[in-house]
Amino acid sequence: RWFRSHGGERRRKQPLDRLPPSPPALPVLGHLHLIGSLPHVSLRSLAKKHGMDDLMFLRLGAMPVLVVSSPRAAEAVLRTHDHVFASRPQSLVAEVVMYGPSDVGFAPYGDYWRQARKLVTTHLLSAKKVHSFRHAREEEVSRVMAKIGEAAAEGAAAAGEAAVDVGELLSSFTNDLACRAVMGASFRGEGRNKLFRQLVCDTTPLLAGFNAEELFPFLAHFGVIGKVVRARCERLRRRWDELLDRLIDDHESNENEAAAVASDDPKEDDDFIRVLLSVRQDYGLTRYQMKGLLFDVFAGGIDSISSTLEFTMAALMRNPRVMNKLQAEVRSKTPKGQETVTEGQEIVGEADLSTMSYLRALVKESLRLHAVAPLLAPHLSTASCRIDIDGGAGFVVVPAGVRVLINVWAMARDPRFWEDAEEFAPERFLDGGSAAEVGFKGNDFQFLPFSSGRRQCPGMNFGLAAVEVMLANLVHRFDWEMPPGKEARDIDMSEEFGLVVHRKEKLMLVPKLRV
Numbered sequence: 001r002w003f004r005s006h007g008g009e010r011r012r013k014q015p016l017d018r019l020p021p022s023p024p025a026l027p028v029l030g031h032l033h034l035i036g037s038l039p040h041v042s043l044r045s046l047a048k049k050h051g052m053d054d055l056m057f058l059r060l061g062a063m064p065v066l067v068v069s070s071p072r073a074a075e076a077v078l079r080t081h082d083h084v085f086a087s088r089p090q091s092l093v094a095e096v097v098m099y100g101p102s103d104v105g106f107a108p109y110g111d112y113w114r115q116a117r118k119l120v121t122t123h124l125l126s127a128k129k130v131h132s133f134r135h136a137r138e139e140e141v142s143r144v145m146a147k148i149g150e151a152a153a154e155g156a157a158a159a160g161e162a163a164v165d166v167g168e169l170l171s172s173f174t175n176d177l178a179c180r181a182v183m184g185a186s187f188r189g190e191g192r193n194k195l196f197r198q199l200v201c202d203t204t205p206l207l208a209g210f211n212a213e214e215l216f217p218f219l220a221h222f223g224v225i226g227k228v229v230r231a232r233c234e235r236l237r238r239r240w241d242e243l244l245d246r247l248i249d250d251h252e253s254n255e256n257e258a259a260a261v262a263s264d265d266p267k268e269d270d271d272f273i274r275v276l277l278s279v280r281q282d283y284g285l286t287r288y289q290m291k292g293l294l295f296d297v298f299a300g301g302i303d304s305i306s307s308t309l310e311f312t313m314a315a316l317m318r319n320p321r322v323m324n325k326l327q328a329e330v331r332s333k334t335p336k337g338q339e340t341v342t343e344g345q346e347i348v349g350e351a352d353l354s355t356m357s358y359l360r361a362l363v364k365e366s367l368r369l370h371a372v373a374p375l376l377a378p379h380l381s382t383a384s385c386r387i388d389i390d391g392g393a394g395f396v397v398v399p400a401g402v403r404v405l406i407n408v409w410a411m412a413r414d415p416r417f418w419e420d421a422e423e424f425a426p427e428r429f430l431d432g433g434s435a436a437e438v439g440f441k442g443n444d445f446q447f448l449p450f451s452s453g454r455r456q457c458p459g460m461n462f463g464l465a466a467v468e469v470m471l472a473n474l475v476h477r478f479d480w481e482m483p484p485g486k487e488a489r490d491i492d493m494s495e496e497f498g499l500v501v502h503r504k505e506k507l508m509l510v511p512k513l514r515v
């Protein structure tokens, strides 16, 4: 229905329910054949090619999709009409693996999500709670520094070059950090950290979106695909249950803990399971819901931090000018002999980071060019919504039940909003720079690595604290070189799409102890 009669006896034609513009589509597939292995890149090209710079309406198989490609359209969706677009598409994977879903990330917009999110932001991921984990973070950083130190010493002793797999080191660091936050210092016992790491690796490919059963839901209901996916999800769910139930049981059966939980409000440095046990009654939490909330820490927190760190190290290697400036800042602000000593290692402590403005600008620049969630997580419209981004001239109507992909990657590289958009130049975020006022909080819609509005990442403080302290230490203690025969300018920055985008190629670097 494009037109309806309007205005009584004199029938004038008025536009009605004008969907956002759409490129030509094929039967059955819709626009699916136009999406390559990196959907954010394909969607940017498609929007450009057809001049659909703000909003574009697609059909991927049976799935209606709204693509948002400009800051003003993002503002309309994430701020003006946030309440309409704050839900999540439901899927078999979310239902089976995420307990309902009972986690925050995949829960549909509504009372449960509101309560769960309040719990998580108040008790698990608040700035105060993140600060209380600073010693734990410093200890985990010290362990990584010790490992790299050994590799550097081996390389020096053999007069050779001992390259380390930077991604492997960093993902084991963030996995251990998440385990420690969830279950406390005992997380290495029985190799629990390794079990979680394996489980996260096996689960994340299923969460990437664009699964066949979501694109063609009739397959999930009637076909063999549905059965296969369900069986796979149920196997994973059993493994999550086994690990999480054991941890919760251990916490519950510890007599001291039980007493503390019964009598006290959560304490500052309590691990997440203890916190959840202590607020369980206030929030009326079931065990399934507790497990759902813990799931988010592993699904949301591990890869996002390690991938950010790995892309940043790769970008630093390709830009020696920036690396030198960062090292100069970190080293001058934490001179030798004034490091924090943790676990026998001299490290840059978190207290030293507050004056490192170049470090903060660098993290912003890295997340601008390498947002680890380039399309955010998919949003879903829960009602029909009239969007007016053109001051009255160009309103469109988005129906209920449409999946929304916000291409923050494209906006962060758009020359209309950034000076020298493809340049890696942290200076733009420093005082006097062209993006000096642009921050992480979601008020600048051309820069949304943590999103904006109701569904904005609640783990931002947790994530940034880990990224900053690790980066500062990686460049403080070591100089980094390429393995023999390789040039830094040849480091391939290609990505692999998923719930979190990863580097396609391993980053192998040679650490040299700073002299």
Ligand code: HEM
Residues within 6 Å of the ligand: 104, 105, 106, 117, 125, 296, 297, 300, 301, 302, 304, 305, 308, 372, 373, 376, 377, 378, 379, 448, 449, 450, 451, 452, 454, 455, 456, 457, 458, 459, 460, 462, 463, 464, 467
């Ligand atoms: C550098 C690190 C991180 C980045 C760049 C990042 C980015 C994001 C993004 C882009 C979203 C989607 C927002 C949307 O759909 O509008 C998100 C959601 C979320 N993140 Fe993060 N994140 C990071 C770290 C973390 C950490 C450490 C945790 C938890 C420990 C976490 C927990 C979550 C949760 C629970 C959601 C879902 C929120 C909701 O649906 O209400 N994130 N994150």
